[in-house]
Amino acid sequence: MKIELDDCPKVIDEKNLYGFSWMEHVMAIPSPLVVVTSYKSNGCPNATMQSWCTFTGEEGYFCIFSSVYKAGHMYKTLKDTNQCVVNFPSKDIFLKCMETVKNNGFDDEITLSGLTALKASKVNAPIINECFLNLECELAWEKDLSENGSHAVMCLKIVNVWMDESCYPGLHSICR
Numbered sequence: 001m002k003i004e005l006d007d008c009p010k011v012i013d014e015k016n017l018y019g020f021s022w023m024e025h026v027m028a029i030p031s032p033l034v035v036v037t038s039y040k041s042n043g044c045p046n047a048t049m050q051s052w053c054t055f056t057g058e059e060g061y062f063c064i065f066s067s068v069y070k071a072g073h074m075y076k077t078l079k080d081t082n083q084c085v086v087n088f089p090s091k092d093i094f095l096k097c098m099e100t101v102k103n104n105g106f107d108d109e110i111t112l113s114g115l116t117a118l119k120a121s122k123v124n125a126p127i128i129n130e131c132f133l134n135l136e137c138e139l140a141w142e143k144d145l146s147e148n149g150s151h152a153v154m155c156l157k158i159v160n161v162w163m164d165e166s167c168y169p170g171l172h173s174i175c176r
């Protein structure tokens with residue numbers, strides 16, 4: 001049996017969803033959780049947890065963030081520098097990555113959260129060394145998600161990647 005929904009179920013209080021759609025809560029559609037890193041205007045590393053993203057390719061390979069808060073540091077630093085790194089955490093460093101939300105000031109959020117910031121090689125942004133996959137990216141385009149909203153869709157072109165060999169068995173042999 002399938003259940004059809006076109007309105008918020010009565011058990012959910014829409015006023016307490018912090019602006020998120022009831023559909024998101026009810027359907028729980030999975031997407032990867034990543035940490036986006038960039039440099040703030042004072043040169044310190046910034047880190048932002050992002051849960052709404054997808055990946056696709058045509059004339060390159062792209063990461064599309066579907067809901068970036070426009071008053072946050074990620075949006076501002078990407079507009080300033082045009083560059084960032086998309087880092088994939090494994091379960092063992094998840095809590096440290098969550099610390100970046102608390103350490104959301106103007107200092108080095110990566111080091112303050114117990115992680116290691118390295119310089120990326122092709123873009124002007126930091127890499128989180130402990131993450132098993134790091135995508136160096138350049139901003140391709142952005143568009144407001146809705147007419148009067150506070151979030152933007154941002155498309156990033158992936159220009160260089162770092163992959164931890166221990167998570168990709170056989171990688172070494174195909175890259176020689």
Ligand SMILES: Cc1cc2nc3c(=O)[nH]c(=O)nc-3n(C[C@H](O)[C@H](O)[C@H](O)COP(=O)(O)O)c2cc1C
Binds near residue numbers: 050073104
């Ligand atoms: C698990 C998780 C997922 C998140 N996903 C998003 C997201 O997709 N888009 C967004 O704008 N903020 C998201 N946030 C909120 C930001 O990570 C958070 O507000 C952060 O402090 C903003 O940092 P910034 O000001 O350095 O960009 C998420 C937070 C958590 C904990």
